Amino acid sequence: MVLKLYGNAVSPCTHRVALVLNEKEVPFEFHSIEFAKIEHKSPSYLEKQPFGQVPYIEDDDGFILYESRAIALYIATKYPDQGTKGLVPTDPKANALFHQAVYVEVTHFDDPAAKVTFEKNVKPKYFKGPVDEAYIEKLSNTLDAKLSVYDKILEKQKYLAGEELTLADLYHLPYGVQLAPIGIKNLVEKPNVSRWFKELEERKSWLDVKKTFNIQ
Amino acid sequence: MVLKLYTYYNSINGKRVAITLHEKNVPFELHNVDVFTGEHKVSTFLEKQPFGQVPYLDDDGFILYESRAISLYIATKYADQGNQGLIPTEPKANALFHQAVYSEVTNIEDPAYKAVVEKLFKKPVPGLVPDEEFFKKLITGLDGKLDVYEKILSKQKYLIGNEVTLADLYHIPYLSLLPAAGCHSVDSRPNVARWFKDITSRKSWQAVKDGIKSTSTY
Numbered sequence: 001m002v003l004k005l006y007g008n009a010v011s012p013c014t015h016r017v018a019l020v021l022n023e024k025e026v027p028f029e030f031h032s033i034e035f036a037k038i039e040h041k042s043p044s045y046l047e048k049q050p051f052g053q054v055p056y057i058e059d060d061d062g063f064i065l066y067e068s069r070a071i072a073l074y075i076a077t078k079y080p081d082q083g084t085k086g087l088v089p090t091d092p093k094a095n096a097l098f099h100q101a102v103y104v105e106v107t108h109f110d111d112p113a114a115k116v117t118f119e120k121n122v123k124p125k126y127f128k129g130p131v132d133e134a135y136i137e138k139l140s141n142t143l144d145a146k147l148s149v150y151d152k153i154l155e156k157q158k159y160l161a162g163e164e165l166t167l168a169d170l171y172h173l174p175y176g177v178q179l180a181p182i183g184i185k186n187l188v189e190k191p192n193v194s195r196w197f198k199e200l201e202e203r204k205s206w207l208d209v210k211k212t213f214n215i216q
Numbered sequence: 217m218v219l220k221l222y223t224y225y226n227s228i229n230g231k232r233v234a235i236t237l238h239e240k241n242v243p244f245e246l247h248n249v250d251v252f253t254g255e256h257k258v259s260t261f262l263e264k265q266p267f268g269q270v271p272y273l274d275d276d277g278f279i280l281y282e283s284r285a286i287s288l289y290i291a292t293k294y295a296d297q298g299n300q301g302l303i304p305t306e307p308k309a310n311a312l313f314h315q316a317v318y319s320e321v322t323n324i325e326d327p328a329y330k331a332v333v334e335k336l337f338k339k340p341v342p343g344l345v346p347d348e349e350f351f352k353k354l355i356t357g358l359d360g361k362l363d364v365y366e367k368i369l370s371k372q373k374y375l376i377g378n379e380v381t382l383a384d385l386y387h388i389p390y391l392s393l394l395p396a397a398g399c400h401s402v403d404s405r406p407n408v409a410r411w412f413k414d415i416t417s418r419k420s421w422q423a424v425k426d427g428i429k430s431t432s433t434y
Contacts, residue, residue: 050368051323069314070315070317077307096280099289103284103321104282106322
């Protein structure tokens with residue numbers, strides 16, 4: 001039985017899981033959850049993902065898991081010897097720095113990036129709500145400040161957790177690629193950040209995600 | 217060399233690490249960082265924690281920040297001492313642990329922490345007035361998520377099963393401040409209240425709730 005990924009083609013969290021499945025060369029079947037039909041809030045969906053969020057996976061033995069980073073960690077740990085290696089370091093200190101980098105991504109990058117892309121792209125398109133420009137500016141300023149710190153970190157080392165690529169770097173792609181198109185240019189303008197992000201964007205695993213989900 | 221925890225002694229995130237240190241019986245020195253005078257923004261601090269936040273850990277020269285990364289490091293390094301099973305090692309149980317922690321950060325901490333900051337940390341600062349509308353919006357969001365916790369905790373004792381893990385304990389430092397902020401979302405849900413009473417009665421929280429203290433002299 002092949003791994004099943006339940007998510008949505010427009011969901012960056014779904015892209016995050018697909019990206020790691022590609023990196024680890026783990027085949028999967030994508031099952032689309034229809035947001036328009038509010039399928040993610042149906043009783044049968046909530047049995048699998050009680051917060052009504054996408055994505056979740058059903059592993060080849062029926063194991064259900066949600067939270068894209070928990071799924072990614074599980075996959076990378078389950079298949080250490082195939083696909084890209086070293087995405088989760090095993091040396092205790094390197095592993096700690098990996099988790100440090102992931103929590104940095106979640107709280108300093110993902111939080112403002114997800115909120116600003118929602119406000120700018122999702123809210124007007126799907127919820128017909130008024131766009132709060134002051135909020136967008138506040139979030140843009142936050143991202144600018146955070147990515148300035150990233151630039152200092154990436155001046156001294158190649159990737160966020162050290163000299164090797166880890167999942168922590170890859171996690172930035174799904175929301176990261178949405179920022180420049182809405183005028184938030186830090187990822188392409190700050191010298192070390194842009195060097196780092198450009199390399200991530202060119203990875204085959206990400207190009208395949210773009211193809212699979214028709215991301216522009 | 218004894219672990220050094222650099223944090224404001226009453227910091228929410230510092231207490232998260234201190235809970236773990238107590239659970240694992242790991243002695244540590246508290247090095248107080250005076251956030252009210254901006255000690256966390258000076259260049260010597262930023263060299264260690266470039267985002268200018270507390271806490272960070274100095275383990276014999278190894279510097280680590282992000283309270284959940286520090287807690288994970290401590291619980292793993294000192295696996296054989298103190299309370300056991302705080303991070304399950306079996307692959308699926310470990311995956312469910314990380315599922316619960318990432319869910320906590322985005323679903324619970326995000327609204328609850330911001331609500332507490334809005335209501336409690338702005339009040340004493342001249343010129344800063346708590347935004348009641350924003351606070352109410354955050355609590356509405358939090359309530360929806362705690363309804364899910366209520367369901368989960370009606371079937372099992374703790375968030376990932378019937379054994380306590382760090383995924384449960386991580387909630388304590390900020391959820392414990394909700395009543396003072398005028399929010400009873402935890403107490404008003406029977407299973408959530410039961411769970412929260414259980415985890416806050418542990419020695420580790422009792423040791424740090426009124427402020428983190430060194431457990432080793434220097």
